[in-house]
Amino acid sequence: xxxSDEKIIHMSHVLLKGLKERGxxxxxxxxxxxxxxxxxxxxDEIKFGEEIDAIVRxxxxxxxxxxxxxxxxxxxxx
Numbered sequence: 001x002x003x004s005d006e007k008i009i010h011m012s013h014v015l016l017k018g019l020k021e022r023g024x025x026x027x028x029x030x031x032x033x034x035x036x037x038x039x040x041x042x043x044d045e046i047k048f049g050e051e052i053d054a055i056v057r058x059x060x061x062x063x064x065x066x067x068x069x070x071x072x073x074x075x076x077x078x
Contacts, residue, residue, distance in 0.1 A: 003046065012038040 003011075012035040019025045027034055056078055060067055067074040 002050075003042075008039050008042050009035075011042060012036075 015038055016031065016035055020027075060074065060077055067077065
């Protein structure tokens with residue numbers, strides 16, 4: 001995971017506060033439960049991104065032409 005637990009907790013607080021202030025949501029559960037669900041969603045998305053990254057890197061490493069990570073060709077294919 002590339003974000004610390006503290007950052008994810010902070011993000012959940014900021015997201016919930018922003019959604020409430022803009023009137024985008026009306027809570028049917030208590031705030032701690034909603035923040036917990038937001039945190040779980042953030043963590044799930046990070047894990048999904050990491051899984052995609054691993055699949056892409058594996059695919060790129062299988063090419064007969066070795067690509068240097070960060071090169072223009074690598075970036076295009078990534």
